[in-house]
Amino acid sequence: MIEAVGLTKRYGAKTAVHNLSFQVRPGTVTGFLGPNGSGKSTTMRMILGLDTPTSGHVTIGGHPFRKLPNAPRQVGALLDAKAVHGGRSARQHLLSLAQLSGIPASRVDEVLGLVGLQDVAKKRSKGFSLGMGQRLGIAAAMLGDPQVLLFDEPVNGLDPDGILWVRNLMKQLASEGRTVFVSSHLMSEMALTAEHLIVIGRGQLLADMNVKDFIAANSTGFARVRTPDTEPAQGEKLTSVLSEAGGQVAPEPDGALRVTGLALPRISDLAHEAGVRLWELSPHQASLEEAYMQLTQGAVDYRSAVPPQAVPGVVPGGMPGGVPGGVPGGLPPQGYAGDPYAGAYGPQAGAPGPYAGQPGPYGAQPQGAPAPGPYGAPPAPPQQQPQAQPQQHAAPADPTQQHSEDAR
Ligand SMILES: Nc1ncnc2c1ncn2[C@@H]1O[C@H](COP(=O)(O)OP(=O)(O)OP(=O)(O)O)[C@@H](O)[C@H]1O
Numbered sequence: 413m414i415e416a417v418g419l420t421k422r423y424g425a426k427t428a429v430h431n432l433s434f435q436v437r438p439g440t441v442t443g444f445l446g447p448n449g450s451g452k453s454t455t456m457r458m459i460l461g462l463d464t465p466t467s468g469h470v471t472i473g474g475h476p477f478r479k480l481p482n483a484p485r486q487v488g489a490l491l492d493a494k495a496v497h498g499g500r501s502a503r504q505h506l507l508s509l510a511q512l513s514g515i516p517a518s519r520v521d522e523v524l525g526l527v528g529l530q531d532v533a534k535k536r537s538k539g540f541s542l543g544m545g546q547r548l549g550i551a552a553a554m555l556g557d558p559q560v561l562l563f564d565e566p567v568n569g570l571d572p573d574g575i576l577w578v579r580n581l582m583k584q585l586a587s588e589g590r591t592v593f594v595s596s597h598l599m600s601e602m603a604l605t606a607e608h609l610i611v612i613g614r615g616q617l618l619a620d621m622n623v624k625d626f627i628a629a630n631s632t633g634f635a636r637v638r639t640p641d642t643e644p645a646q647g648e649k650l651t652s653v654l655s656e657a658g659g660q661v662a663p664e665p666d667g668a669l670r671v672t673g674l675a676l677p678r679i680s681d682l683a684h685e686a687g688v689r690l691w692e693l694s695p696h697q698a699s700l701e702e703a704y705m706q707l708t709q710g711a712v713d714y715r716s717a718v719p720p721q722a723v724p725g726v727v728p729g730g731m732p733g734g735v736p737g738g739v740p741g742g743l744p745p746q747g748y749a750g751d752p753y754a755g756a757y758g759p760q761a762g763a764p765g766p767y768a769g770q771p772g773p774y775g776a777q778p779q780g781a782p783a784p785g786p787y788g789a790p791p792a793p794p795q796q797q798p799q800a801q802p803q804q805h806a807a808p809a810d811p812t813q814q815h816s817e818d819a820r
Pocket residue numbers: 423426427428446447448449450451452453454455
């Protein structure tokens with residue numbers, strides 16, 4: 413297990429990580445998410461003893477990395493795939509690492525085979541593509557057959573086949589009881605790979621919970637309703653009926669309606685009473701990407717100054733919940749197992765969920781209160797208690813302002 417307690421790192425006036433506490437448990441893939449410059453790499457470097465915390469501490473299996481006996485056999489990491497001596501072959505590179513750690517040469521050939529580089533093992537790594545470099549970095553991380561693995565953006569530069577391979581590898585390593593901590597900006601990939609998430613913004617903890625709870629806590633479920641395309645009057649009639657009944661109705665790019673604030677059975681009954689035929693009535697939950705954007709919108713340091721152009725298939729104004737900057741909200745919502753919609757659409761919509769009473773992220777509405785976005789309804793409360801106590805935190809002020817006098 414990796415455990416950080418009050419971890420803080422300042423570089424002169426810049427606070428990269430501020431009072432970060434979390435645990436990364438064995439047996440699951442834990443995703444480490446945050447906008448650019450939020451402190452992920454700095455945190456990983458401190459876990460690996462490559463940077464010294466300004467205050468707080470982080471341990472692996474109860475020991476700081478630098479005090480771990482035979483660390484390379486206990487912890488493997490991919491931080492920067494380009495940190496390789498380009499004049500050496502892949503095999504030479506791994507051999508030199510193995511020799512430093514007392515790992516037999518046979519293991520080098522094993523990991524080369526594992527990452528699919530056996531045919532180019534004797535080629536100089538400076539000729540490697542980005543994806544090949546990533547594979548070599550993953551091979552280096554696996555060399556000591558460690559119980560704890562850290563991967564910083566492991567799918568960067570990989571083709572779809574490579575991405576699938578990394579996904580399966582991470583899951584397999586976790587299923588063997590290892591601790592797998594992986595950062596990525598690819599939300600769709602994280603949704604498929606990680607079970608648990610640690611999300612930071614401006615160096616501070618924003619969320620520590622499982623993926624399902626994270627999506628439920630940071631997004632709004634909705635119903636998609638479609639009336640016959642050939643009869644626009646039906647859609648208009650349904651819109652007014654649902655609105656009168658207290659629902660929020662918004663058009664989808666494909667002509668369907670996105671409805672919040674009403675339970676699915678109620679929508680069906682209202683349509684039936686109004687004599688409106690339905691071609692579709694389906695529950696939808698936001699994607700991890702939408703939930704992530706909603707949580708981190710206030711913690712993004714780098715944003716394009718150019719307003720986004722209208723793109724066919726993209727909801728103008730951004731995603732549900734109203735992310736400034738026009739996040740492509742036209743992303744098809746992902747299907748969601750279970751039935752969280754009774755809470756989202758039913759009489760309890762608006763009832764306080766487990767996060768009610770806590771300040772919302774970045775000064776947004778607290779969870780459990782009506783969301784301010786165009787679709788209005790509050791997020792569905794999580795259906796199950798996660799194993800680890802979920803944590804979600806308020807907007808961090810820029811810690812740099814508080815500690816600008818602190819030097820490293
Ligand atoms: N050696 C350093 N000296 C000064 N500032 C640093 C140093 N390393 C990181 N920083 C700053 O600390 C902050 C956090 O950087 P870090 O690389 O940890 O973020 P990140 O979340 O990994 O970003 P990205 O997703 O872009 O890789 C950034 O503002 C960065 O400029």
